């Protein structure tokens with residue numbers, strides 16, 4: 111039973127996301143990559159489920175988001191879309207699937223939508239992505255932008271440190287956000303930038319900003335489910351609030367199971383036919 115009951119049980123759409131921002135209702139977004147987790151976060155009442163390319167780290171054990179493919183994302187997203195009854199499902203376009211030819215970007219976005227049943231896509235980058243965003247929108251596919259610490263560019267940045275701490279990068283980020291807004295993005299993720307800058311960006315655009323490590327002024331917040339549930343105790347950035355210790359609970363539970371099997375206590379007389 112969720113501690114939260116959504117004000118409206120109907121399926122969340124891009125229009126609802128904008129209306130929430132206009133009404134001052136904060137937008138709650140969280141990642142999922144599989145049917146069971148997506149079903150649980152949907153029942154909890156989250157507004158948007160992001161099938162993030164963080165699946166590359168969380169589900170595949172890669173050091174970065176770069177190795178994950180469109181085919182991989184489609185497998186994860188299909189299971190999530192099947193589970194989500196209320197939440198809008200947004201799928202990350204993986205590294206290399208949209209940065210080149212806008213036509214190819216559209217083709218990959220169409221594949222993701224057609225083969226998963228998701229409700230929109232997300233891609234990283236600013237003004238240089240305008241062509242891809244417009245081409246994807248031309249196919250009627252909602253696009254969420256992503257600025258600040260964009261993990262697909264980690265090799266260019268060389269660090270996961272907070273972005274846009276100097277004036278030049280901050281001004282560029284504000285200008286990029288305006289471009290994404292003009293191009294038609296329905297929302298923009300702001301990752302790991304100073305809270306004051308995120309507040310400025312949020313005031314400069316007409317669409318909701320969704321923050322991760324970007325302070326409280328954003329129209330919504332996003333966290334990686336595995337991180338906030340304590341399934342990944344090695345990852346402890348300052349911006350993360352950990353709501354549970356499921357990792358410890360799983361190790362503990364499985365340890366108890368092993369002890370019961372080894373001792374012959376499981377199965378007992380009630381656990382057999």
Ligand code: KIV
Pocket residue numbers: 141160161162163164165202299301322332333334
């Ligand atoms: O891939 C992901 O999980 C993301 C969020 C961190 C915003 O892009």
